[in-house]
Amino acid sequence: MSLLRFVARSLFASYFVAEGVRAVTKPAELAPDAERFTSTVTPLLQRVVPADIAAYVPEKAETWVRAAGVAQVVGGAMYATGLGRRLGALLLAKASVLNLAISLPDKGAPKVAKGAARPEVLRNAALLGAAVLAARDTEGRPSLAWRAEHTAKVTERKAAAIGDDVTRSARKAAQRTEKQAKHLAKKARRSAKQLGRKLEGTIN
Structure with missing residues (x-):
């Protein structure tokens, strides 16, 4: 791996690692926003997956936040170091889905709140797209x-x-x-x- 690739990957992964550490250590700060997403996804997963696995699907928003945080830390480290690079990028992409869902404002939110949330939504959408591209990157091979x-x-x-x-x-x-x-x-x-x-x- 060239020095330029290492620096670029480290810069890209640094955001996810920092956010992942925050999510793992302080999940209560993100749990209220994640509740809107997890309250919809959790029942759906419990119906779709087999019964013996459904019992392990987390129901608390804080657990989802911690899981996403771990995925960001592990995925960021893998992507930055190049060890399991594409798998790490895939973990970042999956974690970005939750980040994007959390940043979306409520449908009934006032225009001011929607306008304030727009930069974060666009940032998370851009990071999701970048993570997907990184997962598909074969380094020219x-x-x-x-x-x-x-x-x-x-x-x-x-x-x-x-x-x-x-x-x-x-x-x-x-x-x-x-x-x-x-x-x-x-x-x-x-x-x-x-x-x-x-x-x-x-x-x-």
């Missing part, structure tokens, strides 16, 4: 899907080339066999003629 497709095409070309070689070899073998058969037929005809002459000479 081909993706796994491209490499798999490329390998399949190369294998297909090699198989076709081998098939052509086999076809050419079979054609050449058939031609050699045909020549040998013709040669043997000629020899057989000559031998038959010679034998016929000898028989005629003997009879005469």
Whole structure:
């Protein structure tokens, strides 16, 4: 990893790490805003996931805030250091969804409150987009899907080339066999003629 990439990643991850530490150590500050999101998501998850897993879905907003904080700290550290870089960016993207939901004002909020919340909403939306792009970044190297497709095409070309070689070899073998058969037929005809002459000479 180049120095420029390390610095850029560290700058990007620093915000998430700082916010994650705050969420883990002081979840009560963010819990009231997160309540609007978690009160809707928690029942939905409990209905969707299997029954044995539904019991582990957190119901308290503070637990959700702490979980998002841990994801931000771990994801930020992974992304900044390059150890599990894309997985770390994916954790940041998932945590950004909660951050964006928390920053959204209520539908019935006054225009002044909505205007005051707009910069934070736009910031969280931008960070979410950046985290998604970071999760897709392959550092200029081909993706796994491209490499798999490329390998399949190369294998297909090699198989076709081998098939052509086999076809050419079979054609050449058939031609050699045909020549040998013709040669043997000629020899057989000559031998038959010679034998016929000898028989005629003997009879005469």
